[in-house]
Amino acid sequence: MSRMLATGDHVAGHALAMAGEANRDARGCCAGAYPITPQTEIIEYLSAYNFTKGRIVLVESEHSAMGVCMGAALAGGRTFTASSSNGLAYMTENIFAAGFYRLPTVMLAVNRTLGPPWNIWVDQGDSLMMRDAAWLQFYCDSHQDLFDTVLMSFRVAEDPRVMLPVIVALDGFVTSHTQMVVDFPTQEQVDNFLPPCVVPHHLKHNHPTTMGGMTFPNETEHHRFEIQQSMENVITVLEEARDEFEEIFGRRPAGVMETFETGDADMILVACNTMARTLRNVVRERRAKGEKIGMIRTKLFRPFPRRELLQAIGGAAKVGVLDRNHSPGSGGIFWQEIATTLQGGPDILLQDYLVGLGGGDVTPENINAIIDDLQRRETASDPQWKDTTK
Amino acid sequence: MSAMTPSKPYRNHLLRPGNTNCAGCGMSVGLQFLDEALGDEMPVLVIPSSCGIVTAGAFPTSGYGAPTAATTFASSPAVASGISAVTNMNDIDNPVICWAGDGGTYDIGMATLSAAAERNEDIIYICYDNEIYGNTGGQRSGATPIGSVTSTTPQGKSERKKDIMSIMAAHRIPYAATLSIGHRKDFLRKVRYARSVKGFRFLLMLSPCPTGWKSEPDQSTELIELAVRSGLFPLYEIFDGRRYRINFRPDDTDVSTYTKQQRRFRKVWGDTGDLQAFIDAQWQYLDGMATVFPAKEPGTPGTKVERL
Numbered sequence: 252m253s254r255m256l257a258t259g260d261h262v263a264g265h266a267l268a269m270a271g272e273a274n275r276d277a278r279g280c281c282a283g284a285y286p287i288t289p290q291t292e293i294i295e296y297l298s299a300y301n302f303t304k305g306r307i308v309l310v311e312s313e314h315s316a317m318g319v320c321m322g323a324a325l326a327g328g329r330t331f332t333a334s335s336s337n338g339l340a341y342m343t344e345n346i347f348a349a350g351f352y353r354l355p356t357v358m359l360a361v362n363r364t365l366g367p368p369w370n371i372w373v374d375q376g377d378s379l380m381m382r383d384a385a386w387l388q389f390y391c392d393s394h395q396d397l398f399d400t401v402l403m404s405f406r407v408a409e410d411p412r413v414m415l416p417v418i419v420a421l422d423g424f425v426t427s428h429t430q431m432v433v434d435f436p437t438q439e440q441v442d443n444f445l446p447p448c449v450v451p452h453h454l455k456h457n458h459p460t461t462m463g464g465m466t467f468p469n470e471t472e473h474h475r476f477e478i479q480q481s482m483e484n485v486i487t488v489l490e491e492a493r494d495e496f497e498e499i500f501g502r503r504p505a506g507v508m509e510t511f512e513t514g515d516a517d518m519i520l521v522a523c524n525t526m527a528r529t530l531r532n533v534v535r536e537r538r539a540k541g542e543k544i545g546m547i548r549t550k551l552f553r554p555f556p557r558r559e560l561l562q563a564i565g566g567a568a569k570v571g572v573l574d575r576n577h578s579p580g581s582g583g584i585f586w587q588e589i590a591t592t593l594q595g596g597p598d599i600l601l602q603d604y605l606v607g608l609g610g611g612d613v614t615p616e617n618i619n620a621i622i623d624d625l626q627r628r629e630t631a632s633d634p635q636w637k638d639t640t641k
Numbered sequence: 642m643s644a645m646t647p648s649k650p651y652r653n654h655l656l657r658p659g660n661t662n663c664a665g666c667g668m669s670v671g672l673q674f675l676d677e678a679l680g681d682e683m684p685v686l687v688i689p690s691s692c693g694i695v696t697a698g699a700f701p702t703s704g705y706g707a708p709t710a711a712t713t714f715a716s717s718p719a720v721a722s723g724i725s726a727v728t729n730m731n732d733i734d735n736p737v738i739c740w741a742g743d744g745g746t747y748d749i750g751m752a753t754l755s756a757a758a759e760r761n762e763d764i765i766y767i768c769y770d771n772e773i774y775g776n777t778g779g780q781r782s783g784a785t786p787i788g789s790v791t792s793t794t795p796q797g798k799s800e801r802k803k804d805i806m807s808i809m810a811a812h813r814i815p816y817a818a819t820l821s822i823g824h825r826k827d828f829l830r831k832v833r834y835a836r837s838v839k840g841f842r843f844l845l846m847l848s849p850c851p852t853g854w855k856s857e858p859d860q861s862t863e864l865i866e867l868a869v870r871s872g873l874f875p876l877y878e879i880f881d882g883r884r885y886r887i888n889f890r891p892d893d894t895d896v897s898t899y900t901k902q903q904r905r906f907r908k909v910w911g912d913t914g915d916l917q918a919f920i921d922a923q924w925q926y927l928d929g930m931a932t933v934f935p936a937k938e939p940g941t942p943g944t945k946v947e948r949l
Contacts, residue, residue, distance in 0.1 A: 278727055278730075278731055279727060279730045279731065281723055281726045281727055281730075283719065283722075283723065304730055305730070306726045306730065308722050308723065308726055308760070309760070310719060310722075310753075310756055311752055311753065311755070311756035312752060312753070312756075314715060314716065314719070314753070315716065315718075315719035315722075315752075315753050315756060316719075317719075318712065318713070318716035318718075318719025318720045318722075318723065319719050319720070319722050319723040319726070320723060321710075321712070321716070321719075321720050321723060322687070322710070322712075322719065322720035322721060322722060322723025322724040322725075322726075322727075323723035323724065323726055323727045324723070325710050325720070325723070325724060326685075326723065326724045326726075326727035326728050326731075327727060327731075328723075328726075328727040328730075330723070344713050345713055345716060348712070348713050348716075454685055454708035454709075454710060454724070455708060456683070456685065456708060456728070456733050456735045457683050457708075457735065458708060459652070459653060459683070459703065459705060459706045459707050459708060459709070460703070460708055460709070461697045461700075461703035461705055461708075461709040461711065462708075462709065462710050462711060463694075463710060463711035463712070464694060464697040464698070464699070464700055464703060464709075464711050465694075465695065465697070465698070465699045465700060466699065466700040467699060467700075470700055
């Protein structure tokens with residue numbers, strides 16, 4: 252174990268590299284890699300890494316980066332890549348293909364605003380766009396959380412009860428290009444945590460099998476149903492992995508979500524990634540003034556942890572969602588998910604706040620204004636934009 | 642048709658009975674020649690969206706007697722790169738073969754193909770070129786010859802066919818060659834040579850599509866012979882992207898004997914001036930290259946040239 256100061260991208264790159272290296276006694280590791288701001292440092296890190304049994308294929312596009320990952324996983328290797336923003340959009344077809352192929356690739360999505368207009372700052376619209384692609388999605392609020400989540404992702408993705416790819420999302424620049432102190436484990440510890448990668452449906456040489464050919468509607472429907480069933484196994488597998496992670500690394504990684512002061516709260520704010528850290532400070536301050544406010548940091552987005560979320564909301568009367576993403580014509584995407592979760596349940600005032608779109612700062616002042624607005628409210632309205640709550 | 646290798650179980654033939662190919666499809670012959678050339682060796686097939694994957698038929702059966710990955714349209718060279726990266730690091734020697742149509746090669750897959758060639762990935766890439774988007778009912782592609790009617794060029798295509806061989810040669814890949822289903826020995830020799838070298842190998846096969854070409858299914862092989870003899874589809878090899886060898890010279894066959902048997906040329910019929918001009922320019926270029934940059938001697942591998 253070593254404690255080091257590192258940027259988010261290097262933390263992510265190092266976690267991927269250690270996971271890849273951990274498969275050296277099995278079929279090795281392989282990544283298709285293509286640069287885009289702000290994830291470029293991840294693939295630079297991987298390209299410089301001296302793998303015992305692995306190859307980084309430097310391709311000509313994100314679409315091919317995922318193509319290489321699919322091929323390598325179909326050959327039984329451990330696979331990973333990273334992308335952002337328009338790169339993810341360009342990769343989309345193969346992201347869906349990897350999901351429906353059920354290949355346990357782990358992809359870092361360094362959240363960045365989709366252009367045009369061109370903007371390199373954080374916005375979660377890029378990874379959330381992939382919500383229907385049969386990928387798991389985790390959101391990270393710090394460098395340590397990021398490192399741990401990457402290792403956990405391989406463990407969950409490659410579990411035969413899941414066997415689906417995973418997106419690990421982090422904030423562009425706010426996380427990717429800032430430094431925090433991180434505890435890095437030894438390779439031996441990672442080897443112990445990650446069993447050899449086995450893709451049960453990989454192409455066996457000298458054994459004729461056609462992967463991904465035509466199916467009729469009933470088989471296709473069954474295929475989607477099986478994916479849904481595997482999604483429903485994720486939380487169980489994740490909790491088991493947390494226990495083992497704690498045993499090997501001596502710290503307990505975050506699970507499906509983190510709660511703070513939700514127990515007796517009559518008002519709960521929901522946010523993800525680094526916004527949640529600012530929110531936590533604001534909640535702490537207002538708790539000190541005697542206000543019964545709590546917060547939830549959403550971490551697992553796919554599958555969406557409905558039961559856990561309802562439990563965390565408990566008896567709160569009001570829920571405010573901070574969405575750093577926007578589905579034009581609707582609203583925030585986390586808000587949509589939470590509205591679906593609450594539907595048919597207790598009578599809760601649910602209000603959406605669109606904040607920090609295009610990478611705008613979400614300051615304690617913004618969050619205080621949102622809390623004030625939510626306290627005043629007697630009914631919910633359309634999703635509120637940041638300026639309207641100032 | 643190729644002689645079946647007796648030692649091989651029937652189910653392990655590359656193209657199995659029950660495949661969905663149309664009568665007279667060039668792929669059916671091409672896949673059997675490929676099978677014969679590889680003998681007992683079972684490749685890994687990587688097939689993008691195309692008739693080539695429809696060939697497999699519907700799950701859970703498959704018309705392919707080899708491990709086969711169906712990829713997205715533009716991705717076969719990328720997926721094959723991933724497969725060969727992992728099989729190579731695990732010392733698995735079975736060849737990784739992309740089997741793609743002209744749409745997936747000349748058009749949507751061009752960037753991916755170019756990049757895999759530039760990286761000199763250890764892949765055999767075979768394009769079965771039927772000169773249209775056959776799987777969607779016969780639309781124009783970059784491979785469609787001038788004058789040909791397709792469902793999106795109802796008056797006949799006004800542009801010439803893309804010179805994919807020169808594009809691939811410009812990548813200085815170890816081997817590129819054209820394949821004719823009307824010249825079996827030449828076909829087998831080229832596949833076997835391709836198998837014997839490492840790196841990116843590109844093979845182009847003109848593949849009759851009776852449905853799209855509006856030709857008679859039982860004339861497919863003869864049509865390809867005519868395409869070769871008239872000079873429309875030259876048989877040649879390029880070693881290391883620099884050394885040329887012409888395998889067959891055109892005789893005095895007029896290209897109209899080829900076009901007149903296909904109703905896709907109905908806007909042209911016997912008036913093959915544009916096609917003849919294409920042929921003349923093609924041969925001027927080929928002859929020039931083969932004269933200035935000849936491969937060493939017929940029947941032996943080309944002169945090894947350093948990759949620059």
